[in-house]
Amino acid sequence: xxxxxxxxxxxxxxxxxxxxxxxxxxxxxxxxxxxxxxxxxxxxxxxxxxxxxxxxxxxxxxxxxxx
Numbered sequence: 001x002x003x004x005x006x007x008x009x010x011x012x013x014x015x016x017x018x019x020x021x022x023x024x025x026x027x028x029x030x031x032x033x034x035x036x037x038x039x040x041x042x043x044x045x046x047x048x049x050x051x052x053x054x055x056x057x058x059x060x061x062x063x064x065x066x067x
Contacts, residue, residue, distance in 0.1 A: 001033055 007026060011019060 004033065 004026070007022065011022070014022060
């Protein structure tokens, strides 16, 4: 999260005596940053067909006999 990145990037500029207090605050708030478990898929995973790079004409019965 942006908040955590900001807090950790500001640590070098804090006085050494205030760092334990900041770390304790971050530890207290750590539960807010835990994501919930992912739910199961409602449909199975599948590989989609890749689109053709160039258009291909389908063989027509009339055109096949003329070739």
